[in-house]
Amino acid sequence: MTNILKIRNVEKYYGSRSSLTKAINNISLDVSEGEFVAIMGSSGSGKTTLLNLISTIDKVTAGHIYVNGEDITTLKGNNLNKFRREELGFIFQDFNLLDTLTAYENIALALSIQNKKYPEIHTKVKEVAKTLNINNILNKYPYELSGGQKQRVAAARAIITKPHLILADEPTGALDSKSSKLLLESLDNLNENFKATILMVTHDALAASYASRVIFIKDGKIFNELIKGSDTRKEFFDKIIDVVSLLGGEINDAL
Amino acid sequence: MLYKLSLKNIKKSFKDYAIYFITLLLGVAIFYIFNAIDSQTVLMDVTSSTKEIIKLMTNMLSGVSVFVSIVLGFLIIYASRFLIKRRNKEFGIYLTLGMSKRKISTILLIETMIIGLLSLVTGLIIGILLSQLMSVFVANMFEADMTKFTFIISSEAIIKTIIYFGIMYLLVMIFNTISVGKCKLIDLLYASKQSEKIKLKNPILCIIIFIISAILLAYAYWCVSFGVKQMDGANGIFIPIILGAVSTFFIIWSISGLILKIVTHMKNTYYKGLNSFTLRQISSKINTTVFSMTIICIMLFFTICILSSSLSIKNSMTANLKELAPIDIELYKTVNMTSEHAAEYGYSPEVVNDSKITIKETLEKLNFNINDNFKDITDVYIYAADELTTKDTLGGSLNYVKKNYPYLDLNSSEAIMTISDYNKVAKLYGNETFTLKDNEYILIADFDGWIGIRNRALKEKAPITILGKTYFPKYQEVKNGFLNISSNHINAGIFVVPDNAVNDSIKEQEHLLANYKANDEEGKKKIENKISTLGEKAYATQTNLSASTKISIYEGSVGLGALVTFIGLYLGIIFLISSAAILALKELSESTDNKERFRMLRRLGADEKMLNKALFRQIAIFFIFPLILAIIHSIFGIIFCNYLLETFGDDELLKSIIMTAIFLVVIYGSYFIITYLCSKNIIKE
Numbered sequence: 038m039t040n041i042l043k044i045r046n047v048e049k050y051y052g053s054r055s056s057l058t059k060a061i062n063n064i065s066l067d068v069s070e071g072e073f074v075a076i077m078g079s080s081g082s083g084k085t086t087l088l089n090l091i092s093t094i095d096k097v098t099a100g101h102i103y104v105n106g107e108d109i110t111t112l113k114g115n116n117l118n119k120f121r122r123e124e125l126g127f128i129f130q131d132f133n134l135l136d137t138l139t140a141y142e143n144i145a146l147a148l149s150i151q152n153k154k155y156p157e158i159h160t161k162v163k164e165v166a167k168t169l170n171i172n173n174i175l176n177k178y179p180y181e182l183s184g185g186q187k188q189r190v191a192a193a194r195a196i197i198t199k200p201h202l203i204l205a206d207e208p209t210g211a212l213d214s215k216s217s218k219l220l221l222e223s224l225d226n227l228n229e230n231f232k233a234t235i236l237m238v239t240h241d242a243l244a245a246s247y248a249s250r251v252i253f254i255k256d257g258k259i260f261n262e263l264i265k266g267s268d269t270r271k272e273f274f275d276k277i278i279d280v281v282s283l284l285g286g287e288i289n290d291a292l
Numbered sequence: 293m294l295y296k297l298s299l300k301n302i303k304k305s306f307k308d309y310a311i312y313f314i315t316l317l318l319g320v321a322i323f324y325i326f327n328a329i330d331s332q333t334v335l336m337d338v339t340s341s342t343k344e345i346i347k348l349m350t351n352m353l354s355g356v357s358v359f360v361s362i363v364l365g366f367l368i369i370y371a372s373r374f375l376i377k378r379r380n381k382e383f384g385i386y387l388t389l390g391m392s393k394r395k396i397s398t399i400l401l402i403e404t405m406i407i408g409l410l411s412l413v414t415g416l417i418i419g420i421l422l423s424q425l426m427s428v429f430v431a432n433m434f435e436a437d438m439t440k441f442t443f444i445i446s447s448e449a450i451i452k453t454i455i456y457f458g459i460m461y462l463l464v465m466i467f468n469t470i471s472v473g474k475c476k477l478i479d480l481l482y483a484s485k486q487s488e489k490i491k492l493k494n495p496i497l498c499i500i501i502f503i504i505s506a507i508l509l510a511y512a513y514w515c516v517s518f519g520v521k522q523m524d525g526a527n528g529i530f531i532p533i534i535l536g537a538v539s540t541f542f543i544i545w546s547i548s549g550l551i552l553k554i555v556t557h558m559k560n561t562y563y564k565g566l567n568s569f570t571l572r573q574i575s576s577k578i579n580t581t582v583f584s585m586t587i588i589c590i591m592l593f594f595t596i597c598i599l600s601s602s603l604s605i606k607n608s609m610t611a612n613l614k615e616l617a618p619i620d621i622e623l624y625k626t627v628n629m630t631s632e633h634a635a636e637y638g639y640s641p642e643v644v645n646d647s648k649i650t651i652k653e654t655l656e657k658l659n660f661n662i663n664d665n666f667k668d669i670t671d672v673y674i675y676a677a678d679e680l681t682t683k684d685t686l687g688g689s690l691n692y693v694k695k696n697y698p699y700l701d702l703n704s705s706e707a708i709m710t711i712s713d714y715n716k717v718a719k720l721y722g723n724e725t726f727t728l729k730d731n732e733y734i735l736i737a738d739f740d741g742w743i744g745i746r747n748r749a750l751k752e753k754a755p756i757t758i759l760g761k762t763y764f765p766k767y768q769e770v771k772n773g774f775l776n777i778s779s780n781h782i783n784a785g786i787f788v789v790p791d792n793a794v795n796d797s798i799k800e801q802e803h804l805l806a807n808y809k810a811n812d813e814e815g816k817k818k819i820e821n822k823i824s825t826l827g828e829k830a831y832a833t834q835t836n837l838s839a840s841t842k843i844s845i846y847e848g849s850v851g852l853g854a855l856v857t858f859i860g861l862y863l864g865i866i867f868l869i870s871s872a873a874i875l876a877l878k879e880l881s882e883s884t885d886n887k888e889r890f891r892m893l894r895r896l897g898a899d900e901k902m903l904n905k906a907l908f909r910q911i912a913i914f915f916i917f918p919l920i921l922a923i924i925h926s927i928f929g930i931i932f933c934n935y936l937l938e939t940f941g942d943d944e945l946l947k948s949i950i951m952t953a954i955f956l957v958v959i960y961g962s963y964f965i966i967t968y969l970c971s972k973n974i975i976k977e
Binding site: 094118123127135145147149150151158 | 559560562563564565566567569576893894895896897898900
């Protein structure tokens with residue numbers, strides 16, 4: 038399998054010369070096509086910074102990031118927007134749906150920004166809605182939806198453009214356990230059936246256990262890596278918990 | 293400490309305050325300029341009659357200033373409420389840190405004071421500078437010589453501005469204190485987190501309401517344009533105004549739902565680029581601001597009507613004069629006054645005696661020799677008979693007129709002239725002359741409203757009876773002409789009859805028309821001064837001789853035109869600024885929400901060009917929508933003003949509409965551009 042994402046010696050510093058904070062300290066990482074990777078770490082470990090660098094929301098201090106062979110650290114202006122539009126899909130903790138648009142329109146917007154024509158938009162929205170089981174809420178506004186429904190709409194919006202990489206930032210962070218489970222199953226389903234490549238940042242061990250590989254980050258460095266392999270989800274979950282306790286951070290959060 | 297915090301806040305949120313500050317500044321400057329006109333005119337070389345008008349104008353302007361300050365007061369309170377809302381979170385943090393509400397009020401108080409003082413001082417400076425330009429404009433309007441330029445500062449206007457705005461700021465402070473006192477901590481902290489509830493209106497209801505209000509509006513339009521002749525009296529105008537306002541409200545209420553419904557069905561357009569986003573943004577904004585949109589629309593409508601009418605009045609008034617005051621002077625007095633008439637109007641027996649002699653003889657008694665001062669002297673008489681009142685002239689159309697014009701007095705006697713007298717006048721004025729057979733009459737008038745009524749009677753050849761003899765109309769329509777010189781078309785009707793149709797027993801008035809015997813303006817002014825001093829002579833109390841002169845009519849209409857123009861400009865500009873400022877503040881106050889939304893779109897991969905286009909469209913439509921409705925209103929408003937004032941020709945109207953458009957584009961347009969640039973700045977990452 039080809040590597041969709043290649044991260045090479047990336048560093049990200051904040052602050053001035055006198056008080057330097059190394060948010061990311063020399064990380065290298067590969068994600069191959071169709072993989073579901075979770076990045077775990079405590080608050081301040083640098084996991085969200087890493088995601089922001091991949092999503093081009095933030096810029097690297099040093100190093101290179103290649104998505105589908107293209108070096109995105111050198112992209113500028115409209116090429117950057119084009120990259121985000123065509124290669125990436127986003128899912129955020131606080132959903133980030135437009136409250137003035139219906140669920141349908143929120144999903145459709147990702148395609149209409151790409152200048153797709155209406156008939157094509159319509160078929161695709163219907164198709165995606167079916168996969169994520171949100172058919173019956175398409176005409177509702179975000180304020181009428183529950184957190185889980187909102188997050189599935191956001192997921193639909195993220196995958197409808199068939200991006201090479203879906204970036205999810207704490208997607209279960211604002212959800213109750215039942216909705217979390219539903220959403221994670223949906224992501225798993227997307228990964229299985231649509232061969233979507235997903236990179237998820239989380240500090241929730243349960244969420245991470247749905248991934249096929251978990252990467253642990255501590256103080257801006259890769260600390261450990263777990264591969265699910267032939268484990269059941271339960272066994273994988275236990276392994277994750279072990280590493281989390283080793284990491285020593287946020288035990289309460291992880292459980 | 294609090295003072296420091298306030299100062300820092302202002303510095304930090306200067307971007308938010310910019311529009312507010314500019315509006316205050318403009319308000320202060322305009323307030324000063326129009327209240328300082330008084331002192332701008334002090335040094336102007338003008339006649340006493342113009343001085344009178346200027347005095348009247350400054351009185352009216354200070355009356356209007358009270359109204360203006362009310363409008364501005366509301367605007368300022370509205371604006372400061374917006375600014376407070378924007379800072380909910382900040383206040384929430386202060387409260388959680390243990391600051392008391394009183395201290396927060398104090399912070400706001402200090403901020404209002406700083407902003408108020410700054411805007412007053414800068415506004416006054418700008419006002420003082422601009423008012424120097426204004427004095428040139430004032431002199432131009434009153435056609436006075438600007439012999440020397442003096443830099444004038446009106447301390448009176450400065451004090452007035454300070455007092456009026458001081459009161460406004462005081463009110464703002466009170467309102468701020470009240471609104472801070474009422475707010476709850478939880479709402480302050482989570483104000484931005486609450487996702488907006490979209491109240492979607494039932495589209496069918498929208499369509500029904502839209503159609504009903506469109507019909508009502510069309511009826512209101514009809515009332516003031518094509519159906520204007522059927523309006524009964526002055527009160528009739530309130531019906532279309534109220535109908536217009538109410539239907540405007542409901543059109544705005546229903547239109548966003550309607551358009552949304554239509555466009556969402558045009559799927560190819562709706563799902564193109566950011567169209568769906570832009571449309572939803574606009575529609576939700578219009579939905580939540582129906583009331584202020586209505587106010588803005590009505591204010592814009594008033595602005596357009598006031599500006600275009602007032603600007604054209606002056607020009608058309610002076611343009612009319614050449615035609616309507618073709619001679620220098622018209623003297624007139626009642627002849628053969630009866631003792632009953634004298635008793636009714638309170639004339640002394642001396643006046644009755646004076647009515648037995650001619651105008652020429654009266655003037656001699658006033659030591660004024662007409663041959664030395666006048667040329668082209670034309671002496672004519674007006675006759676009136678009890679048997680020829682208005683209702684006697686209408687024939688079969690009497691009932692129609694009674695029904696449709698119930699406010700007209702149909703019982704007063706009509707003016708009658710002999711054909712030879714009228715032809716003398718017509719020749720002097722350069723109007724059409726006529727001939728008559730023994731049993732014919734001609735009706736002369738130039739007042740449009742009356743011409744319509746008269747033509748109805750003439751069409752059916754309504755006969756008239758004078759001294760027992762009957763006459764029929766020679767023409768089946770009113771002929772254009774007049775006797776009295778004036779600034780407007782005011783001749784409601786003169787019946788011109790054969791010379792032998794009347795005799796001395798029904799003689800009513802003598803009119804003496806003449807030009808001044810002088811070769812230049814200087815000489816004419818000298819004679820004019822002689823005429824105006826006649827009233828001080830001893831014999832003046834013993835006659836009811838009156839005079840209209842071309843110069844006094846001219847000055848009167850120039851002054852009146854200037855007065856209307858100034859008041860129109862004053863109100864128009866204030867209305868324009870207020871409506872533009874409300875729109876701008878509304879747009880900017882939502883910029884935080886917008887910032888989130890645009891950040892989202894950026895993550896979805898929308899490029900800057902797309903985002904700027906969406907933002908531009910959103911703001912443009914928000915600004916243009918009330919303007920378009922106001923322009924449609926104004927078309928009919930101007931038609932009505934035109935009918936009412938009967939003064940402007942098409943050329944003048946076009947000129948003033950262009951002027952109004954320039955005002956609109958400059959003021960409204962600048963607010964639009966500033967709003968766009970500020971919003972663009974806010975959504976930038």
